[in-house]
Amino acid sequence: MRPTFRLHALAACLALAFSAHAADKATTIPAKAVAAATALRDRAMKDDTGYEFVTGLTTEVGPRLAGSPGDARGVAWTVSKFKAMGFDKVYTEKVSYPLWERRSEHAEIVSPFPQPLALTALGYSAGTPKGGLAAQVVGFDDLDALKKADPATVKGKIVYVSTHMHRQKDGHDYRDGSATRTAGAVIAAKMGAAAYLLRSAGTDPHSRTPHTGVTGFQDPKEAIPAAALSLPDADQLERILKEGKPVTVKLDLDVGVVGTYEGSNVIAEVTGAKHPDQVVAIGGHLDSWDLGTGAIDDGAGVAIAAAAAKLIKDMPQRPDRSIRVIAFANEEMGLWGGRAYAEAHAGEVSRFQLGTESDFGAGRIWRMSASVKPSARGAIEQIAKVIEPIGVAYDATKPGGGGSDLSQMHAKGMAALSLTQDGTDYFDYHHNANDTLDKIDPKALAQNVAVYATFAYMAAQADGDFGSAPDAFKNDGAHD
Known part of the structure; x- marks a missing residue:
């Protein structure tokens, strides 16, 4: 090798070494920003902006079923x-999805012991024929039992599946309850069932308020009537089935997909002073089911993000990076807003500093976990120390999924947190008529706002990034 080539090679090696060193440089949060975040945290704990927001949304708009007039009013x-909150930018991005409508629903046991049943149709359920549908019920203890059933025992019958949920702080039983609702209906349809019923995915055993939710039907032509019984009505049906006599139920569901609707994600920003194109993303979903007023699911989430961003906006100096609040469209029927947003912004994923969404009610946040690059763990620990005094513990063993809609950006490579709320009683009210403002504790909501404001500001002020890049976190397990 000639000397000139050696010099060029040495220079190239040094450049690569310098680049690798720069890439591995630890992300940190300056002491000045930590002090400002601590003061911001304390101010947020006493602030009622979040509660005022969700009060207005649930009072002046109410339920916001995707594609309904309430949804349109909610966007406006x-x-x-x-x-009115004074954000620098406010805009919308279009989201298209199937328009499913609920018009009426009724059910009753015809024999052997005639009586009405409290139930609600599920999203993407088909309607029954005019005049209703009556058929014998075949019951299964859980989803696995249905999967193992002989299709001949199901064909032409109403399938009923009972999956029991229990109250837990992290709500992990919902994995089984949700699967019974979404997958169970599809499995029953493929087996030739006439209709599908399930025990509501809920934890309120003494309330005749059924819990709705979406099914897994992708094609309206493949859907069958599907509905959820309130827990006492599910208990009643199970007792009657145990009598060993044929049980006939009549369903009359006037529901179904009636076309396509164009909704909107609603977005607001506080523009960063130094790096306006880099964003900390926070949000919730604006749509709700139609049975309650969408207070805990998810008016609270939008309120938390909006209030956190406003508190940052009102600080004496602007944050270095932009704070972006996203009120997502139609999360309930299949993450339509989140998926549309991720597809539209996938090419910008490296500009996302850190993000997460609130979509688990309004209970106090008690745990933080994170999916970030290794050299940013120290910055996460700095954030953890500031929010620890208000009841949040950092679990470094768990990934951070970004919440429901922002999980889609995380799947594209966005660094993400999970900020887990206390969901002990969340599934008492989830997707049912009791999802109303009175279920929100203003002080607990303020603690959520404080956590979101603190982490968002600290992330915006960080020296360095948290590792967002295309496919950066595809193996972390947070979106499995």
Whole structure:
């Protein structure tokens, strides 16, 4: 090798070494930003902006079923509210999805012991024929039992599946309850069932308030009537089935997909002073089911993010990076807003500093976990120390999924947190008529706002990034 080539090779090696060293440089949060975040945390704990927001949304708009007039009013209300809060940018991005409508629902046991049943149709359920549908019920203890059933025992019958959920702080039983609702209906349809019933995915055993939710039907032509019984009505049906006599139920569901709807994600921003194109993303989903007023699911989430961003906006100096609040469209029927957002912004994933969404009610946040690059763990620990005094523990063993809709950006490579709320009683009210404002404790909501404001500001002020890059976290297990 000639000397000139050696020099060029040495220079190239040094450049690569310097680049690798720069890439591995630890992300840290300056002491000045930590002090400002601590003061911001304390101010947020006493602030009622979040509660005022969710009060207005649930009172002036109410339920916001995707594609309904309430949904359209919710979008208009949120655009107006974001502007009134003084955000630098307020805009919408279109989201298209199937329009499913609920018009009426009724059910009764015809024999052997005639009586009405409290139930609600599930999202993407087909309607029954005019005049209703009556058929014998075949019951299964859980989803696995249905999967193992002989299709001949199911064909032409109403399938009923009972999956029991229990109250837990992290709500992990919902994995089974949700699967029974989404997958169970599809499995029953493929087996030739006439209709599908399940024990509601809920934890309120003494309330005749059924819990709705989406099914896994992708094609309306393959859907069958599907509905959830309230827990006392599920208990009643199970007792009657145990009598050993044929049980006939009549369903009359006037529901179904009626076309396509164009909704909107609503977005507001606080523009960063130094790096305006880099964003900390926070949010919730604006749509709700139609049975309650969408207070805990997920008016609270939008309120938490909006209030956190406003508190940052009102600080004496602007954050270095932009804070972006996203009120997602139609999460309930299949993450339509989150998926549309991720597809539209996938090419910008490296600009996302850190993100997460609130979509588990309004109970106090008690745990933080994170999916970030290794050299940013120290910055996460700095954030953890500031929010620890208000009841949040950092679990370094768990990944951070980003919440429901922002899980889609995390899957593209966005660094993400999970901020886990206390969901002990969340599934008492989830997707049912009791999802109303009175279930929100203003002080607990303020603690959520404090956590979101603190982490968002600290992430915005960090020296360095948290590792967002295309496919950066595809193996972390947070979105399995």
